[in-house]
Amino acid sequence: MTELLLERNSDMDRERIDHSRAPILDGITDYLHRGIVPFSTPGHKLGVGADAELREVLGEAVLRADIPLGGGVGDTHFSGEALRAAEALAADAWNADRSFFLLNGSSAGNHAFLLAAVGPGDKVIVSRDLHKSLLVALILTGAEPVYLSPRLHPELNVGLGITADQVAAALDRHPDAKLVALVSPSYCGVPSDLAAIAAIAHARGVTVHVDEAWGPHFPFHPALPPSAMTSGVDGAVTSMHKVLGSLTQAAILNVRAGLVDPDRVRTTVGMAQTTSPSALILASIDAARRQMALHGRDLLDRTVALAADARRRLQAIPGIAVLDAEELGIAEFDLTKLVVDVDALGITGYEAEQALRYRFGVGPEMSDLVGLVFLITIGDTPESVDRLVDAFATLSREHSRGGGRRAELRSSGTVIAPGRQAMTPREAFFAQAKATPLAAANGEVSAELVIPYPPGIPVLAPGEIITDDKIAYLREGAAHGMYLSGPADPTLATIRVVA
Ligand SMILES: Cc1ncc(COP(=O)(O)O)c(C=O)c1O
Structure with a gap:
């Protein structure tokens, strides 16, 4: 069904750009007004058959709105009109030729774009701070990665992105490369110079794909880094659910026609996701697009101001450091990300998270050995920021003797250093493998993904x-409670290596 629905964002759609519309959301409302008795999926039938506690937690309205896309939203047939119109509006908002709504996050978009752009044995210049989903895309396609390490800030050990010179040098060494795939912004909010990178790659006819999972808000505020599509890249995936107002799993794959064929991307998007799209998730993408297109500037004015206030107040607390562009020596930075270092308090980020979560009721986005990350979004208020700052003020008083003992453990340097490649990710993933004690695995070829x-x-x-x-x-990470995705042995006593 998805393939039928994912039709092109036509010129006709573009002429009808009106960002006050939300075709999928309106379609749900129409369906409910028509009072149809469904003899179709989902089996809970407008919530009637759902578990009582589920009904109570989600509310009747959410379950009633969980209707099928085809035969539900906006029409009684499968033309996909509503989805096509919604995607055309998104393409306009994100400055793309075509947009595809994703139900399985940016992960699905990374899989789909690489499946459209490269095949077995093709070389991909890819930053080593790649997300799991890009690595999985390399396994799915059988492409050969040429890893680039982001530069590191010499003292802070934070990745500073990939430079245009690095890409140019890699393309000189590998003139047969088919694709440049980068993560920008980085998890810490640092973008690469995408306009310069796109110009260099395009001069050689090489396609550029950007994992912009953390930057869906960039097109809507001048204080934020330039967006990937505005910088001229060919494909960019962005997670609407991460920092905008969409439901979890909502994302968009944006495409510029030329080096990549949008119709092929439509096919691979259909391969990478469910054939039973959730109208709820799609409607939440549609609604968030409308919200940002109409009110993004105002909402982000407020968000950027709140983040600046939080950063300034946190930086004034003894033992707490918060990354900023000046400290990193970079011009562009996502100000709404608060990357907080608690090293000087003599505790790990994990320990700080425990205290914040269970004693102060404050939930960070993540923690690692030396710090934590917090997102300030359009959903924050002065009160939520006060809560965060007050919790850190107390934590700082409680650990006033400090320490700084863990500075050497900051994660990113070790993590993003490309190891030597013995074989492609696909070859290793499908090779004969055996479990070996991690402590004795030096020199072996990893057969699995190990991902904090x-x-x-x-x-x-x-x-x-x-x-x-x-x-x-x-x-060290495992000993401190780092959660690991990927390894067959979650305790990491053993690891699977190529036999
Ligand atoms: C850089 C990056 N890319 C892609 C993803 C996957 O996004 P999603 O969770 O929307 O599938 C993430 C998720 O954390 C990410 O950090």
Whole structure:
């Protein structure tokens, strides 16, 4: 069904750009007004058959709105009119030729774009701070990664993005590369110079795809970094659910026609996702697009001001450091991300998270050995920011003797250092493998993905030779409660290596 629905954002649609419309949301309302008795999926039938507690927690309205897309939203047939119109509006808002709504997050968009752009054996220049989903896309396609390491700030050990010179040098060394795939902004909010990178790649006919999962808000405020599509790249995936007002899993894949064929992307988007799209998630993308197109500037004015206030007040608390563009020596930065370092308090980020979550009722986005990340979004208020700042003020008083003992453990340097490649991720993933004690795995070829989550950047990728520093990092992390996605042995006593 999805393939029928994911039709092109036609010129006719573009002529009808009116951002006050929300075709999918309106379609749900129409369906409910028509009072149809459904003999179709979903089986809970407008909530009637749902578990009582589920009904209570979600509310009747949410379950009633969980209707099918085809035969539900806006029409009684499967033309996909509402989805096509909604995607055309999104394409206009994100400055793309075509947009595709995604129900499985940016992950599905990374899979779909790579399946459209590269095939087995094709070389992909890719930043080593890639998210799990890009690595999975390499396994799915059989493409050969040429990893680039983001530059690191010498003292803060924070990734500073990929430079145009790095991309140019990689393309000189690998003139047969088919694709440049970058993560921008980084998990810490640092963008790469995408306009310069796109110009360099395009001069050689190479396609550029950007994982902009953390930057769906960029097009809507001048204080934020330039968006990927505005910078001229060919594809960019962005997670509407991460920092905008959509439901979890909502994302968009934006495409510029030319080096990549949008119709092929439509096909691969249909391959990468469910054939039973949730109208609720799609409507939430549609609604968030309307909200940002009409009110994004005002909402983000408020958000940027709240984030600046939070950053200033947190920075004034003894033992607390918060990243900013000046400290990193960069011009562009996502100000709405608060990357907080608690190293000087002598506690780990994990310990700080425990205290914040269970004693102060404050939930961070993530924590690692030295710090935590907090998102300030259009959903924040002066009161929520006060709560965050007050919690840190108390934590600081309680740990006033400080420490700084863990500075050497900051994660990113070890994580984003590309290991030596013995084989492609696909070859290693499908190779004969055996479990071996992690402590004795130095020099072996990893057969699996080992990914601290969040942020989801693989410490070990299939095909990479395992090194002592990565083993030490993983053991230290595991000892401090780092959650690992990927390994067959979640305790990481053993790891699967190529036999
Ligand atoms: C850089 C990056 N890309 C892609 C993703 C996947 O996004 P989603 O959770 O929307 O599938 C994430 C999720 O954390 C991410 O950090």
